[in-house]
Amino acid sequence: MSQLNAPLHDPAVERRANRMMVVILAIACGLLALRALIGSSIGSGADAVTEHGFGMVYVQESPKGFVSEVAKDRAADGTEVEVRTWKPAAPGQTPEISWTEWNEVTAGEWAAAQRARADAPASAPLVTVSWPRTAGVWFAALMTLAVLSFLWRDNPVYKLAESVVVGVSAGYWMIVATWDTLVPKLAGALVPAWTKAHLMPSLESAGVDWWGLVPLGLGMLLLCRLSARVSWLGIFPLAFVVGTFAGLRFVQNIESDLLAQVATMFEPLVVVKHQALAGADAAATPPIDWAGSIGASLSAVLILVGVLSVLAYFFFSLEHTGAVGGAARVGIWYLMITFGASFGFTVMGRIALLAARLEFLFDDWLWLIDPSGKH
Amino acid sequence: MGRNAAAVLASIVGLVMVLTAFARPLEFLGTAVVDWFNVLAAIAFVLGGANLLKMNLLKISARDAGWGYSAVTVSVFLITIGVGLLKVGAHPDPLHPDVALSGDKEAVGGAFWWLYEYAMSPITSTLFALLAFYVASAAFRAFRAKNTAAILLLGTAFVVLLGRVYVGVLLTSWIPADNAWVSWLRLENLSGIIMGVFNNAGTRAMMIGIAIGIAATSLKILVGLDRSYLGSSD
Known part of the structure; x- marks a missing residue:
């Protein structure tokens, strides 16, 4: 162990490793500059332009305008009230409230829009580089590289990302x-009118619900855990959460896990499958699919044996000797296969995530690949 | 006294939840308790945030080692809270354009969306992706086919991994796919059988065991036999 760790604490090795990292970073920066210099051909045909950059996001403006209408309506107590509703402004109508939304477009659409604006500046919608989103892509790429730098060893850049x-x-x-x-x-329960007017206009409320004071009070007690002097008060909301969860899970687990899983065990162990006869007489009995029938029957038996043997392994009230011991041993084999499959699945999931991150770096950031035709 | 009262509270709300599953007229009570539970869970997030702030501010004020990273955490945390609460950059709901805060907090183009899309999501997914290297490295060092159980675990992992990649499919592509007696030997089919039969049986038995365990633990909490969640009485 000490032999393994020794080189890491050697200042000479440390200096060499740092120098190597600086060289790698310099090469990476050089390659990025070269990549920007070479540029990318965006768009096709007459719209094609060469863009000396990468990792850029383009957006198209989409102006939104709204006008209001006031209508008379009857309240619950019979009095007449005015109700204001909003709808999108018609073309040519002056909106009372307006804003501009920016929708992401591909680089090719940006190139085509540049040409269209050059031909008819007034009619074409504005398509431009979104600097906040471009900064976002660069930030995400640098953070991705910062996290991946942990493969070298723990370092300040990784700690920053963390x-x-x-x-x-x-x-x-x-x-x-x-x-x-x-x-x-x-x-919404305690101050419904204010909540509806300022935060959530779609809130449906029948008035003040004083029962809302219960979770508010328990919540305040929970926040008492921040102070050492009154932190003991936090056991009440904790008891509430644990009790509610225990009650919920007691019923749900028995219903959805225990009973539902046991119910799926009551399946026929002998399955007979017939071969499909294309265009045959409907009255004729199709021949038995022996391979399919044996396969399905074997699966049903293996599942039943597996479940019973694993449960035998979990059952500790009987000593695992004799027949019970044999069943428990088979149970262990089934569990090992399950763990192996889970392990394989987990590794596959992680590799898929890694592939997605690499695709982001090479597609969205560096524009070196273009599987979805974005640029 | 306090611990007893808390245990009684846990029993009462827990039993109410159990009761509402069997007595439909009391369903409103169960709905109300679940709502309170959700509010408390949300306040627990606030408590978590406040605790993070407290611990990092203490570290910064004491100039402990790595206080600069704490400063970054606090700054980013406060920025996220600020833009999220004020819905910076998010437009109002088109049905209520006069209410500034009525829009979707995660609307595309908003500052909160930016933080999720370009900071939280890429970093967390890269952190998980990083595990691919460490899981593979740990497996290489730890897995040894010393007995039947280890051989089964290794072999299954190998078949499942190979059965889901092109090279694995290619390895057994010479086995005829249309002959049902031998086609199950193709790696992609073998992987499917492992998942559908052996993994299915193992997972099912584990779920039954877990369900019995959770039901037993819940029952102990409901009748007040298990109070470990309240901590020690010291």
Whole structure:
């Protein structure tokens, strides 16, 4: 072990490794500059242009305008109220509220739009480079390389990417929880009118629901865990969560996992399959598909044997000797095959993810490949 | 006293959940408790965020080793929270264009979408992709075909991996696909049989075992026999 670690602590080896990394980075930067210099041919035919860059995202403007209509309606108590509804502004109509949306287009569409705008500037929609999205592609590419740099060893660039993802993930899930749950279920219950007017106009509410104070109170107790002095109060919301989850899972697990899985075991063990007869007389009995029948029957028997033997292995109230021991041994074999299949599947999933990241680097960023015809 | 009250609370809400599954008229009670549960789970995310902020700010103020990374985490966290709460760059809902915050928080083009699309998603998927190297390396070092069980595990992993790539299909492409007596020996079919029969049986038995385990643990919590989730009384 000490022999294995020794070279890593050797300052000379460390310096050599650092120098090697600097050389690799310099070569990579040189290749990127060369890539930009060579450029890419975008578009086809008369629209074709050479773009000296890569990793760019193009967008097309899509202006949106809205006008309102006021209609009279009757409230629940019978009084007459004014209801304002909004609809898209018709061509030529001056919108009361407007904004511009930017939809992503391919580089080829951008090249064609440049030509169209040169011919008729007034009618063609604006298609341009989206600098925020282009910066995003570059940031994502650099972060991908930063994470992959961990294959060399733990380094500051990897740590930076790690810090970024921790901050973004925590913030992301907090915001999702706020907008998807806290706003409709807590604010919507306690201050429905304000929530509807300022945050969620589509909220359906029948008035203030004072029961919303229960999760609010428990939530405040949960936040007490941040202070050492009153953190013990946090056991009440914790008990609530654990109790609710235990009650939910008790019923759901028995219903969907235990009973449903046992129910699937009650299948015929002897399966007879018939061969399909194309264009034959409907009254004629097709011949038996012996290979298919034996295969299906064997599968059914193997599944039944497998489930019973693995359950025998899990059953510890009987000593694993004799017939029970034999069944348990077969159970272990089945489990090993299951774990092997899961392992193979996991590795395949990770390799697929790696392939997707490499495709992003070579397609979206470097524009060296173009499997989906984006540029 | 506090621990007993908390255990009673857990029992009551848990039993309410069980009861509502059997007594339809009480379904509204179960729905309300699930709603409260979801709100509490959402507040737990807020607690997690606040705790992250607290720990990193303590590290920054103490100038501990690596405080610069904590500063990056705090900055990115606050930026994400800010743009997410204010829905920066996201347009309002077309049905309610007069309500500025009515739009989709993750609308394409918004700042929150940008952070997910170009920071969170690529980094997390690359982190998972990185595991491909480490799983393969660990497997190479740890897997040894020393007994029947190990041989089965290794062999299955090998067949499943080969059965799902072109080279694996190519290896056994000489076996006739239209002869049902031998076509199962083709790697892609063998991989399918392993997944559909052996893996199916093993997974099914494990699910039955897990379901019994969860039901037993839930029952112990509901009757107050298991209070380990409340921590020690010290």
